[in-house]
Amino acid sequence: MGLGARTITVLACATWAIAACASATEPVATASPTEPVIASPMPSATPTLVVYEGRNPDMTDDEAVARAAHPGTGEVWLDEPVKVEPPAGLDLAYRENASWYHVGDRGSTEILVMDDFVLNAVVEVDDDGALSEVTSPWPHADAVAEPSIPLPVSDVYYDSLALPRTWTSPDGVTLELRPDHMLSWDSPSESWGPLAASARVATAEVVRLTDGGSGWAVMAAGPLDPATVTVLESVVPGRVEDVSYGLRLPLGFVVHLVMDPFTGMRPDAGSDSTGYTSLLDQACGDTPDWRSFGSDEDTSDWELVDPGDEVPLYRALDSNPLVQAFHAARVDMAEHGFVEASDANVSVADFAALPAIIGTPAPDGSGWWIEIRSDLSLRYGC
Incomplete structure (x- = not known):
């Protein structure tokens, strides 16, 4: 027992010792042992997960961290990019030396990256093989950007790319x-x-x-x-x-x-x-x-x-x-x-x-x- 515990015990004895001294010859009744009462655990409150929808160019740092930690946009990234062939049906004669990588998935949709030196394009391929370019993958972007390759532009963005300012x-x-x-x-x-x-x-x-x-x-x-x-x-x-x-x-x-x-x-x-x-x-x-x-x-x-x-x-x-x-x-x-x-x-x-x-x-x-x-x-x- 530590010093603090002993001190508390001594103070407690001093409190009831005054009554005991008033009738020192009378036996002191011993309290009957009782079963310990175990309190039922209180139910813990389930934290409410805030789901952010839509782009937000004015997002706070807290919102950005929350979006990145719990993305509501469904993307799952691969641990490492996997080199693949260019998607079928895409005419890129002027970028024939570009490399293509599978980098993640959004549900059944594949997320590809065209890597052409300093230029990168994010392209999604759906179940039917339809292609679209994700020109503004950032959730902080207020709108989609102009396409960099001849594909339909997608309004898709990825919450996991949210960043502090x-x-x-x-x-x-x-x-x-x-x-x-x-x-x-x-x-x-x-x-x-x-x-x-x-x-x-x-x-x-x-x-x-x-x-x-x-x-x-x-x-x-x-x-x-x-x-x-x-x-x-x-x-x-x-x-x-x-x-x-x-x-x-x-x-x-x-x-x-x-x-x-x-x-x-x-x-x-x-x-x-x-x-x-x-x-x-x-x-x-x-x-x-x-x-x-x-x-x-x-x-x-x-x-x-x-x-x-x-x-x-x-x-x-x-x-x-x-x-x-x-x-x-x-x-x-x-x-x-x-x-x-x-x-x-x-x-x-x-x-x-x-x-x-x-x-x-x-x-x-x-x-x-x-x-x-x-x-x-x-x-x-x-």
Whole structure:
């Protein structure tokens, strides 16, 4: 018996001992033992399962989690996509190299995915072999989208693809988790290899892909001098890696997520530029959505431009090795006639002051998110 139990016993004795002392010579009656009374268990209330019907672009995070956990739309996903032949009766001469996968079922209806590099199409095949394209499988989409292949459009959606509105990555970037597209950068036929799993959100998995520069083409912008190539290769890929986030779906592929560490905080890039882009600029576009991350930056090589409401904006100074490397490349391209000849006369200080390269520290202090003005990228014009 523990100390607490003994203490309770002593207090109880003290309560009735006063009456016992008043007649110490009288025998004390002993209570007859009684049968213990066992209370009948109370019936437990059965939780009410809320079934959500219809699409809801305004769904709360709680609704999204509930839909994903208890889908009311009947889909059951396979553990792994199974490669199959293209469905009969479909004319896809212009996509004859696409791969097809059986990824799940909705009752007796098969759910297939056409995998054509970055484009994916979800197609359902019913008992009679009739085909339809599920152009908006997301329950958060307010309407069906335009078809991507010549098939009737279905209004079907899948509750199991419901997702919370946002998720914050380990490096402090808030990602929008409700895509409105079917573009991917990892699929059964076009795998990017092992991806670093970051978190499971509902039935999807947020994954993080990094690349240290294996995909960037130093020569893409023109015939650079070997010395300039050496500078770029020694400074940029070794100092910066590109990062992209995506959602691995039960459909069998990863949909890329748009991420913006700068939260829109960018200076005016001028009329000759489309804005700012990844330093490595591997995708030469917005798929996948790469952002450059540097973990070896010296704060003395950066100058604060705007403290911002959400994140601070900095520009790289002429002392920054990245500025020096890209300036050398710009001068080299000007001398070869690939860009304006006058660019060869721009000093490193003036190049830095444009600003050519901007950055913002990662919220977790692990490094810097870095971008270059698009027209100064080595892939300018691609």
